[in-house]
Amino acid sequence: QDLAPLNSDEEPDRMEWSELDARFGELPAPEAGTAVGGVSKTLTNEYWRSLGEGYENLAQEYDVKFAYQAAPSEGDQLGQLSIAENMILQGYDALLFSPQTDNNLQPALETARAQGIPVLNVNDAVIPSVEHYVGNVQRDNGVRVAQWFIDNTEGGKLAVIEGQPGVFAAGQRTDGFTSTIEEAEGFEVVASVPANWSREQAYDAASTILQQHPDLIGFYANNDGMALGVVEAVKNAGLQEQVAVFGTDGISDAYASIRAGDLTGTVDSFPVLTGEVAMEVALRLVAGQDLPRVVATPQALITADNIEQYAVEDTAALRDTLLAQ
Amino acid sequence: MSSKMTDTTDATTPARGLRSVLPASLSLRDAGTLLGLVLILIVFASLNPVFLTAPNLLNILQQSSINACIALGMTFVIISGGIDLSVGPTAALSAVAGAALMAAGVPVPLAILAALATGMACGLFNGTLIAFAGLQPFIVTLGGLSLYRALALIFTGGNPIFGIPQEFRAVINGDVLGVPVPVVIIGVIAALLWVVLNRSPFGEYILAVGGNQEAARIAGVPVARTKITVYVMSGGLASVAALILTGRLGAADPTMGNLWELDAIAAAAIGGASLMGGKGSVVGTLLGAVILGSLRNGLTLMNVQAFYQLLATGIIIILAMLIDRATRGRG
Amino acid sequence: MSSKMTDTTDATTPARGLRSVLPASLSLRDAGTLLGLVLILIVFASLNPVFLTAPNLLNILQQSSINACIALGMTFVIISGGIDLSVGPTAALSAVAGAALMAAGVPVPLAILAALATGMACGLFNGTLIAFAGLQPFIVTLGGLSLYRALALIFTGGNPIFGIPQEFRAVINGDVLGVPVPVVIIGVIAALLWVVLNRSPFGEYILAVGGNQEAARIAGVPVARTKITVYVMSGGLASVAALILTGRLGAADPTMGNLWELDAIAAAAIGGASLMGGKGSVVGTLLGAVILGSLRNGLTLMNVQAFYQLLATGIIIILAMLIDRATRGRG
Amino acid sequence: MVSQTPRLAVAGIEKGFPGIKALDGVSFDVRPGEVHGLLGENGAGKSTMLNVLSGVLKANAGEIRVDGQRLDLHRPGDARAAGIAMIHQELQHIPALTVAQNLYLGRPLKAAGGLLVARRAQEARAREILADLDPTIDPARPIHELKVAQQQIVEIARALLYEAKIIAMDEPTSSLTPSEFESLAALIERLRQEGVSIIYVSHKMDEVFRVCQRATILRDGRFIATVDLAETSEAEVVSRMVGRDIQHERHVSHATATPALRVESLGDGRMIRDASFTLHRGEVLGLAGLVGSGRTELLRLVAGIDRARSGRIQVNGQAHTFRSPREAIAAGIGLVPEERKKDGIVRDRSVASNIALPSMRRFSRMGLIRRRVLRQEATDLMQQMNLRPPNVDRAIGQFSGGNQQKAIIGRWLAADVDILLFDEPTRGIDIGAKSEIYDLIEKLAAQGKAILVVSSELPEILRLSDRVMVMREGQIAATLAGAEITEANIAAHAIPQSKRRGRSLAAEPA
Numbered sequence A: 001q002d003l004a005p006l007n008s009d010e011e012p013d014r015m016e017w018s019e020l021d022a023r024f025g026e027l028p029a030p031e032a033g034t035a036v037g038g039v040s041k042t043l044t045n046e047y048w049r050s051l052g053e054g055y056e057n058l059a060q061e062y063d064v065k066f067a068y069q070a071a072p073s074e075g076d077q078l079g080q081l082s083i084a085e086n087m088i089l090q091g092y093d094a095l096l097f098s099p100q101t102d103n104n105l106q107p108a109l110e111t112a113r114a115q116g117i118p119v120l121n122v123n124d125a126v127i128p129s130v131e132h133y134v135g136n137v138q139r140d141n142g143v144r145v146a147q148w149f150i151d152n153t154e155g156g157k158l159a160v161i162e163g164q165p166g167v168f169a170a171g172q173r174t175d176g177f178t179s180t181i182e183e184a185e186g187f188e189v190v191a192s193v194p195a196n197w198s199r200e201q202a203y204d205a206a207s208t209i210l211q212q213h214p215d216l217i218g219f220y221a222n223n224d225g226m227a228l229g230v231v232e233a234v235k236n237a238g239l240q241e242q243v244a245v246f247g248t249d250g251i252s253d254a255y256a257s258i259r260a261g262d263l264t265g266t267v268d269s270f271p272v273l274t275g276e277v278a279m280e281v282a283l284r285l286v287a288g289q290d291l292p293r294v295v296a297t298p299q300a301l302i303t304a305d306n307i308e309q310y311a312v313e314d315t316a317a318l319r320d321t322l323l324a325q
Numbered sequence B, C: 001m002s003s004k005m006t007d008t009t010d011a012t013t014p015a016r017g018l019r020s021v022l023p024a025s026l027s028l029r030d031a032g033t034l035l036g037l038v039l040i041l042i043v044f045a046s047l048n049p050v051f052l053t054a055p056n057l058l059n060i061l062q063q064s065s066i067n068a069c070i071a072l073g074m075t076f077v078i079i080s081g082g083i084d085l086s087v088g089p090t091a092a093l094s095a096v097a098g099a100a101l102m103a104a105g106v107p108v109p110l111a112i113l114a115a116l117a118t119g120m121a122c123g124l125f126n127g128t129l130i131a132f133a134g135l136q137p138f139i140v141t142l143g144g145l146s147l148y149r150a151l152a153l154i155f156t157g158g159n160p161i162f163g164i165p166q167e168f169r170a171v172i173n174g175d176v177l178g179v180p181v182p183v184v185i186i187g188v189i190a191a192l193l194w195v196v197l198n199r200s201p202f203g204e205y206i207l208a209v210g211g212n213q214e215a216a217r218i219a220g221v222p223v224a225r226t227k228i229t230v231y232v233m234s235g236g237l238a239s240v241a242a243l244i245l246t247g248r249l250g251a252a253d254p255t256m257g258n259l260w261e262l263d264a265i266a267a268a269a270i271g272g273a274s275l276m277g278g279k280g281s282v283v284g285t286l287l288g289a290v291i292l293g294s295l296r297n298g299l300t301l302m303n304v305q306a307f308y309q310l311l312a313t314g315i316i317i318i319l320a321m322l323i324d325r326a327t328r329g330r331g
Numbered sequence D: 001m002v003s004q005t006p007r008l009a010v011a012g013i014e015k016g017f018p019g020i021k022a023l024d025g026v027s028f029d030v031r032p033g034e035v036h037g038l039l040g041e042n043g044a045g046k047s048t049m050l051n052v053l054s055g056v057l058k059a060n061a062g063e064i065r066v067d068g069q070r071l072d073l074h075r076p077g078d079a080r081a082a083g084i085a086m087i088h089q090e091l092q093h094i095p096a097l098t099v100a101q102n103l104y105l106g107r108p109l110k111a112a113g114g115l116l117v118a119r120r121a122q123e124a125r126a127r128e129i130l131a132d133l134d135p136t137i138d139p140a141r142p143i144h145e146l147k148v149a150q151q152q153i154v155e156i157a158r159a160l161l162y163e164a165k166i167i168a169m170d171e172p173t174s175s176l177t178p179s180e181f182e183s184l185a186a187l188i189e190r191l192r193q194e195g196v197s198i199i200y201v202s203h204k205m206d207e208v209f210r211v212c213q214r215a216t217i218l219r220d221g222r223f224i225a226t227v228d229l230a231e232t233s234e235a236e237v238v239s240r241m242v243g244r245d246i247q248h249e250r251h252v253s254h255a256t257a258t259p260a261l262r263v264e265s266l267g268d269g270r271m272i273r274d275a276s277f278t279l280h281r282g283e284v285l286g287l288a289g290l291v292g293s294g295r296t297e298l299l300r301l302v303a304g305i306d307r308a309r310s311g312r313i314q315v316n317g318q319a320h321t322f323r324s325p326r327e328a329i330a331a332g333i334g335l336v337p338e339e340r341k342k343d344g345i346v347r348d349r350s351v352a353s354n355i356a357l358p359s360m361r362r363f364s365r366m367g368l369i370r371r372r373v374l375r376q377e378a379t380d381l382m383q384q385m386n387l388r389p390p391n392v393d394r395a396i397g398q399f400s401g402g403n404q405q406k407a408i409i410g411r412w413l414a415a416d417v418d419i420l421l422f423d424e425p426t427r428g429i430d431i432g433a434k435s436e437i438y439d440l441i442e443k444l445a446a447q448g449k450a451i452l453v454v455s456s457e458l459p460e461i462l463r464l465s466d467r468v469m470v471m472r473e474g475q476i477a478a479t480l481a482g483a484e485i486t487e488a489n490i491a492a493h494a495i496p497q498s499k500r501r502g503r504s505l506a507a508e509p510a
């Protein structure tokens, strides 16, 4: 079967995560001995550890054997491929892939397919030929922050701190932000520079940008680690009243920083919940259910205004909050 | 006189004896590396039943083939007294060049040639700056590392190129008598390179230039040409790796090849190449690449967590060098 | 005999003449690097009015200070004929060690000492393997690169450590007569290191070991101790950089220091250090770090797009080496 | 005298390298205030013996006593602490450091409570010590700026610095001129009178007989004899060294009138000016001159190693501009360099590989080296030249200097060049091998090769040359032929004009 290359943002064969139970009934109990493997991008970022936590939660609940592996470092594409291939050899019933790039896990996907093992692409880079995708819309991260500026400010100069050049998520997030903001009146993106996911480089880039544009009103950083570096640069320049700083991912440190009044906001894509949903979808696939190609997971812009709503340990409560919207 | 003769023969006997047991092409040093590999295989095999199965061993070879390809080029560069940090971006640039042509409908063989030419052009650029401008290899190729990556990203706008012809992919993903094609390709290349290093004048030139550049020059070795050639070779082999990977992945990513240089240097060094130049072996490097591949494979099979994999990699690299050192001390 | 004297004096006069014009501490080679820096400053200043303002220049110094700190340690290692690829992870490990103690309420000076001790311990480990086991520096520190990173990640579970005491942060983010504290710290360290390299017995030992290890050994230079010391210094300076960065960012990240080794080596090389050992300069390395810092700053100010920043970095590194080469050729 | 404890007693020293026994039960003793020669062919084990003495190498067996005291050597410092200093055969210095720093390397004079190096004090002391040897050496200069001979002198000065009881000198005069040897001999005499014992290694018999009282002869790592030089003839010593008699042959000319190499107004824009000469087939042309007169530079220009700025080179009537040694080799010119270790050998490669480097094309077919042919030819060549040990598969770095030199000469024989340039061909080469090399040069001339020999040893020049050119301050000052070739004549042309005037002015009042 030849599937059209997947565009997770526009795929018509999609559903919201919240409709799973309604459309397909309760998750059937998996057969004893069911095993699922997860291959993540890296564990050096809290986002991916939280995702694994979500996988693990559900795996434990349903007594499924689960192994979670990650490439030794971000950008180690071949390393991740080897890990994925090695996992296939061990005979899992389903695999959850979060690839480094759109294509680096392609051979593993093909091998798994040949062996009839369902593969689920969870978040970030999108393998075009994948049959199942669970995750949010990368571009939407940037769009939501841009929307905040449009709704809450009078316009002004903005800057973007980008992730590693050439990385899918970085490109999409930047593009979402920039194209949305440029359609609005009175905004200008005066700088958009890479800081390679590094807190330090984000700090340096932000201080330099503030030299040039002391009247800047806001930063959008492609992830929270860089956003926290930017916050420090803004504080060091004494401009925290004037400059709003946004990150992406919703890691715990970002929450803490928002609470402390430093970081203005972050786009949380709820990794734990996403992990749970992905595992659920995987188990449903193993059970033979025929699900839509894309299952969309939630995302929300977190600011001081709504932080308490989302800052819950218990994902059941979070589900309720999100479902209520 | 006669007593002296006996003396000499006596003293050399043990080394000769050992050497005569090994195939002629396997030096004592390479035997040490082989021993290291065997040790690692034994450890993993005893820990995990899947490890020593034929499919997994082929898997290991397949996974090591990209690194082996890069590391072979690196070995020649290192022997000549240089280093090539730009292999990853060189691979990326030639991958996107080849893929773009393939996707545009250019016949596959032509696109392959173009990809190879791209990689060799990168090597030529490095080599020229090193040989003629006399710049330090580390720095030139560090510059190349940024430069070629930037060119690949600019050329593609940062997006991977899809649309690799199925015929090309089928060849790369096929096998010959059960052995994956990439493994066969690397095997053939390695055999050729072994001959080049050990049997061709060019091999002598590389060893001489790396051993004592000034003496080599005075003895009439074409030093500049030799140096440039090793970088061109390294670039060309990076293209080969890039093409194999493009075939396997079905796409060419401008971010391909991240950190390849470190893996390749590690493989060459484990295999006995000296970064001071003048020393290195094709067989050793292949073994080094397989050691690193086995390590990753075994750790994944045992489901070792990423941080601990990193730990194990660090420890094994150092252990391998210590074992090597210990075995070599006697050799 | 007397004619020989005349001869000798004649030959050296031009070099001496030029040398006497420059301050004693600035070698001809360093003057070349300075020229390169001035060229870059002129180019950026003409392209962007903000570039040459006092606050931005201080900003550049501040931003270069981390790299300068690492690069100074690297310079000593390189002069001794080695290389230290593990500086980034060493920094990360000592940052998280220091930060964890601070966050746990341990007095700041004690935590600082612990961080320094951690970095120096990493250096000791590298140095011992290199000096006593006789392993290649490149490989040992490549192993260390994985090892220390893994330890930092395992220790923190991958999370950054916050809760750095405000008193510590205030010191690091403060200034002395308008000069940022990190710049002052690096200035003082550089001055000390200059004395060590150029005026102390240990400095001679480093140059000797890097210049001709066998001759140094024969002359009674404590070769092993010298080598170990440079790696310990490099580790200690990585800790200093880590502490400065922790103070500035208010957090210690176990992923800190990614690719620092390349920046540091680039700075040292631009500053005239030869990776063959025996050559290098404190002043040159500082200038090299500022060149790289100016470059990044200028490109950001001009809002050069990501891919083109990469391109410019590659080109400038190569250009800097070419200019250096051209000026040195005569020196 | 008889009951006196020897200053140094060496007994039963053994030292093996992989595949070879370099020292096999060597015993000798040295008295206080004695200059003791250590003699033997290349590879006899002289340097190895001294390296064991100075703690650089560890002996496998045997013992060393200093003033009756057993010596335990673990590191180089130990020997020095026991009062043994050594001047190494290979120059051992750090290029980036100054002369004074090199002198004091490893135990600098300290200032500021031991934190800093007392540079001034070091330089002042260095100047005092150097004053006796060569006052033109500036202790504050980086050592790499000095000429090789001066670097050698610094090496000697370093041994004096330690105020050692025993000084071992391994071919200290290999790059010194006769006049510099004279200052050294005077110095040795002074030290001897102060009670210092000296072990003197040299291949130059006249020197040995000048400065030494007794000598120990080694052959193939074994002790042969200790002889009293006052009671022994040179021929006897040599025959015990070599194990056979050496005949001193007289010079025979094979020169033709066919020019092989014609050099016109060659210059490098720095040192060499306007050098013109013609070298004929079958001719041996000597090139004499003081150290530093530019002989090496001229050879390097002709061999294409350095680029000429002006002038022409014709080989067999054809004009050439060499941009690399490779081009010069292609035109039929080969150079045996002065600094063997730096410019000659690739240490870790075998003798065969080192020999084959310029002739790769000849030794390969269809792009592959014919290893068997190469090994056979290299073995034959080296057998003729008496390589020891006779194994062309060994790394060249493991051979003694003299044997390395044979391999480098063999390289050019294998390459079959028409014109051979020898820069100090017998520096550090034993007397047996030396006469072999002389025979070889003569044989090559007889085959019609054109040969240019640079040498600082006048006897060597006289022995070999059909004609002699004398270089002075970068220019060819004279070309002598036939009866003009005398030591006095050569010396007269070699001394710079300014100096002659200076000397005559200075000499007249006295």
Ligand SMILES: Nc1ncnc2c1ncn2[C@@H]1O[C@H](COP(=O)(O)OP(=O)(O)OP(=O)(O)O)[C@@H](O)[C@H]1O
Residues within 6 Å of the ligand: D017, D018, D020, D021, D022, D040, D041, D042, D043, D044, D045, D046, D047, D048, D049, D089, D388, D389, D397, D398, D399, D400, D401, D402, D403, D428, D429, D430
């Ligand atoms: N490091 C080494 N490894 C292996 N063999 C060595 C080494 N050093 C010396 N030899 C061998 O030991 C023997 C003695 O060498 P040594 O240098 O002592 O000779 P020598 O008498 O000083 O000769 P020369 O007059 O040429 O300097 C030689 O055969 C040489 O090849």
Ligand SMILES: Nc1ncnc2c1ncn2[C@@H]1O[C@H](COP(=O)(O)OP(=O)(O)OP(=O)(O)O)[C@@H](O)[C@H]1O
Residues within 6 Å of the ligand: C011, D144, D145, D146, D147, D148, D149, D271, D289, D290, D291, D292, D293, D294, D295, D296, D297, D338, D424, D454, D456
């Ligand atoms: N290592 C060096 N560094 C700088 N200059 C050097 C060096 N060696 C030689 N020179 C220069 O080259 C000139 C000639 O050197 P050299 O002493 O080799 O002359 P030569 O006539 O070949 O004498 P010989 O062959 O007897 O040593 C010297 O005057 C010196 O200035």
Ligand SMILES: [Mg+2]
Residues within 6 Å of the ligand: D046, D047, D048, D089, D170, D400, D401
């Ligand atoms: Mg010797």
Ligand SMILES: [Mg+2]
Residues within 6 Å of the ligand: D295, D296, D297, D338, D423
């Ligand atoms: Mg000379």
